[in-house]
Amino acid sequence: MKAVPLVTAFLLTLATTAWAQENNVAPTINSNFKSAELDVESWATRFTGESREVFHARHDVVKALQLKPGEAIADIGAGTGLYTRLFAGAVGPTGHVYATDIAPPFLAYIAANAKKDGLKNVTTIQGGDRDTNLKEASVDVAFSSDVYHHFEYPLTMNASIRRALKPNGRLYVLEMEKSGSQTAHVRAPKPDVIAEIEKSGFKLVEQVPVPGLKDNYLLQFRKSS
């Protein structure tokens, strides 16, 4: 009976080794964020525009995650911290938010705002394009908003997120539909996103219904055993 988890662990180890060779699937997607000219204030304005669905629906998204006081959550690809600050309130002073990003100026902006707002439960972490740099089994929840199609090495990132999650941890992916004006920008349609994440050692729990989401969707995953 114990053979199944062992076999799964072995296959995941093999897969992780193979993914070390993963090709960059979107080499230019983060050019803006890697630029030395990154204008943080202008991105902050853009990320918090009322016409942006993931901003407009932010309170319903947070509600849908059913965060509990005391939980640790990673906001992966936090940008200018739209969700980070909401999570800080939701998990409370006994919980913690780890805001990761590949862009140091975004992290500096988040840290400065957290200090200004007296949020002591926010830590910023410099992520790499293949690694969250979160500690192993350190978070109850991993979340990303509008980031999955920005992963240049999605399978490698998924494996890194899996390592960072506690055994019963939940992964939420808030992602754009590959349709309409975003057809060219978004790499993979929803079924492919689900397939990639499941291939990385997760099982889809559900597409979480969120009022106000039309061009974006929220998926919940758990680690598969």
Ligand SMILES: C[S@@+](CC[C@H](N)C(=O)[O-])C[C@H]1O[C@@H](n2cnc3c(N)ncnc32)[C@H](O)[C@@H]1O
């Ligand atoms: C479109 S922005 C979304 C920002 C924020 N999550 C929001 O919804 O406002 C995408 C973010 O993903 C970050 N990013 C891209 N690849 C990443 C990776 N491998 N790890 C962490 N962050 C990444 C970018 O630097 C950028 O801040």
